[in-house]
Amino acid sequence: MRRIARTRGRALVAALGVLATVVAVAACGSSGSSTSTTASGGGSSTTSGSSGKTIKIGAALIGPKNDKSFNQAAYEGILAAEKATPSLKLTSTLENKATDQERTDAVNTLAPINDLVLGVSASFGPIFDQLADKFPSKYFVDVAGYTQRYHKNVTGFANDWGAPAYVGGVIAAHLTKTKVVGYVGGAEIPPTVHGANGFAAGVKSVDPSIKVLKNITGDFNDVAKAKAATAAMITDNADVIFPFLDAGIAGSYAAGKESGKDPAMFKLTIPDCTSYDNIVGTEVVNNVAATSLMLNRYAKGTLKAGTVFLDLQDPNLQTLKLCPKYQAKADIAKATKDTIDAVNSGKVKLPANAINARPNYPYQEGFDGPVHNAGATG
Numbered sequence: 001m002r003r004i005a006r007t008r009g010r011a012l013v014a015a016l017g018v019l020a021t022v023v024a025v026a027a028c029g030s031s032g033s034s035t036s037t038t039a040s041g042g043g044s045s046t047t048s049g050s051s052g053k054t055i056k057i058g059a060a061l062i063g064p065k066n067d068k069s070f071n072q073a074a075y076e077g078i079l080a081a082e083k084a085t086p087s088l089k090l091t092s093t094l095e096n097k098a099t100d101q102e103r104t105d106a107v108n109t110l111a112p113i114n115d116l117v118l119g120v121s122a123s124f125g126p127i128f129d130q131l132a133d134k135f136p137s138k139y140f141v142d143v144a145g146y147t148q149r150y151h152k153n154v155t156g157f158a159n160d161w162g163a164p165a166y167v168g169g170v171i172a173a174h175l176t177k178t179k180v181v182g183y184v185g186g187a188e189i190p191p192t193v194h195g196a197n198g199f200a201a202g203v204k205s206v207d208p209s210i211k212v213l214k215n216i217t218g219d220f221n222d223v224a225k226a227k228a229a230t231a232a233m234i235t236d237n238a239d240v241i242f243p244f245l246d247a248g249i250a251g252s253y254a255a256g257k258e259s260g261k262d263p264a265m266f267k268l269t270i271p272d273c274t275s276y277d278n279i280v281g282t283e284v285v286n287n288v289a290a291t292s293l294m295l296n297r298y299a300k301g302t303l304k305a306g307t308v309f310l311d312l313q314d315p316n317l318q319t320l321k322l323c324p325k326y327q328a329k330a331d332i333a334k335a336t337k338d339t340i341d342a343v344n345s346g347k348v349k350l351p352a353n354a355i356n357a358r359p360n361y362p363y364q365e366g367f368d369g370p371v372h373n374a375g376a377t378g
Contacts, residue, residue, distance in 0.1 A: 055299055058110030059093045060103060062121035062187075063221055069246035069269040070220070070287065071095070074120040074143045077291025084292065085299045098187075098219075103127045111135040116298060118291070121145060122190050128154050139303075141294050143287055144191060146307040150361035150377040155298075156307040157290050159318055161191040162198025162354025163311035163343055164283040165242065167320040168266050169202020170339045171280060171332060172240040173210055175264050182213040182233035182241040184252060186220030190356065195244045195283070198354035202339070205348075213238055220246040227251030234259045240280075242266045250275075273323035281322040281336075289317055293367060304371070306362035311355065312343050313366050 057078060065075040075093065082088045091114055094106045103119070104127055110117045111131070115138060119128065122145030132140050132151040139153050146156025172181045183199050185192040200212045213236060215229040226248035233241055234255060241263050243252040249268065253276040256263050267275075267282040290310075297303040310318050319340065326332050342348040361376050 053087065055088050055116060056114040057088060057090045057116045057118060057295070058114035059090060059118045059120065060097050060106035060110060060124065061093065061095045062097055062103070062123060063246055064095050065093060067221060067246045068272075069249075070144070070285075071120055071246070073269060073285075073287035074118075074291045077143075077288040078118065078295065080288055080292040081295035081299075085296050088295055088299055097121075100127065104131070107131050107140075111138050111140075115139065116141060116295075118143065118295070119145070120287075122158070123187075125156060139298060141298070141303075143291055143294075144285075146356070146359065146363075148359065150306065150359070152305050155294060155303055155305055157294060158307055158309050158356045159191065159285050160194065160309060160311040160350070160355040161244075161283070161285070162194035162201075163350060164285075164318060164320040165195040165198035165244070166202035166205075166343065166348075166350055166354060167312075167336060167339045168242050168281075168283060169199040169204075169212075170206055170335055171202075171320070171322075171326075172199070172242065172264075173203045173206035174332060174335050175280070176210060176240045178237045178239045179207070179209060180211045180213065180233075180237045180239065182215070182230070182236075182238040183244065184226060184229045184233070184241060185214070185216040185244045186246065186248060187218060188216045192216060192244055194354050194356070195242075197351060199242050201351050201354060217245075217248070219248065221248050223248050223251035223254075225251065227255045230255035231259065234261055234263055238263060240264045244268055244283075271321055271323075273325070279323050280326050280332075281320055284319050284321050286317045290367075304362070304364070306364070306371070307359060308364045308367055309356060309358065310366060311350070312340050315340075 061071045063071040065071055078090050097103045097106045103124055107117055107127055118141045120143045124142045125145040125147050128140045129147045129149055132154045142156040144159055146158045147154055181203055183196050185196055196214055203210050203212050213233045217225040217229050219225055226245055230252040243249045262278045264278050264280050266280050269285055271282040273279050322336055362371050362374055364371055
């Protein structure tokens with residue numbers, strides 16, 4: 001991976017006061033549909049917060065806002081931004097937009113009545129590519145994704161999910177006794193694929209002979225599918241499993257418990273070391289902080305169009321965090337730290353299929369990194 005000089009911007013993020021709860025970045029999925037609405041608070045709207053007028057926000061989520069993972073984190077980030085900046089008002093939250101048509105309909109519903117539309121999932125990138133120019137006076141923010149073309153009214157925030165998953169793969173390779181490990185993914189979108197590729201690469205970097213099983217269930221929140229996929233891997237002798245799932249992870253936990261083998265498992269997005277007896281750690285993506293940061297910058301008129309990419313350069317926003325049980329294991333703690341340091345220094349080059357392709361338009365590595373391709377808008 002091309003390494004680019006960048007700044008962490010930790011002080012600015014910390015100033016938001018939302019980092020006490022470290023939660024996240026998967027882009028995630030579900031089926032079904034629901035809508036929840038809150039009062040807009042009245043007042044006139046504007047696309048710039050400098051005037052102090054009300055800025056109406058409409059949010060479209062790929063899954064439910066109470067999934068205890070990716071969607072919930074972004075939703076809580078909106079609430080944190082509202083608290084920090086009273087001019088921001090969430091008017092509507094459309095949940096469980098699992099298909100392109102549902103996402104398109106959601107954006108077409110929200111854009112006419114709001115100043116800013118926030119899409120939660122990498123799958124909103126293509127939708128914004130289609131619709132952003134249709135609403136030139138409105139602004140669009142993509143949490144965990146980005147557009148292929150530059151739009152002066154779109155900011156994307158794209159996690160390189162394969163980076164912390166690579167660290168997880170290294171850890172899995174150190175833990176496995178059977179030399180079989182597994183990856184259970186949700187919807188087959190870029191974050192899921194990047195995570196799978198990063199995990200496998202991390203495993204193979206330690207021991208190429210380890211077998212890596214993979215099953216993409218098609219849904220981040222389907223408990224039954226996750227349970228079946230995980231159970232099959234346990235039957236095939238996997239003793240370390242990385243569930244790249246949101247609410248569906250309950251199925252993976254159930255399969256682990258019912259097997260009686262207690263395979264080690266990872267968590268996604270929101271740290272949790274208690275829901276399953278053998279959780280190794282969490283691939284943390286702090287969408288509370290990232291979402292709040294982008295909305296507050298929009299309100300101040302300082303949010304830049306283009307895309308922000310993030311791998312492991314700021315542990316407050318994205319990292320692999322071990323649970324205490326495994327942090328206490330000196331070899332695992334060392335392997336984790338050494339791998340993160342190696343990725344950040346450029347010593348480890350993440351495979352291209354584990355990270356987002358950088359676009360031919362302005363983008364940043366980290367929220368306060370220098371702007372690259374500054375002259376390109378194609």
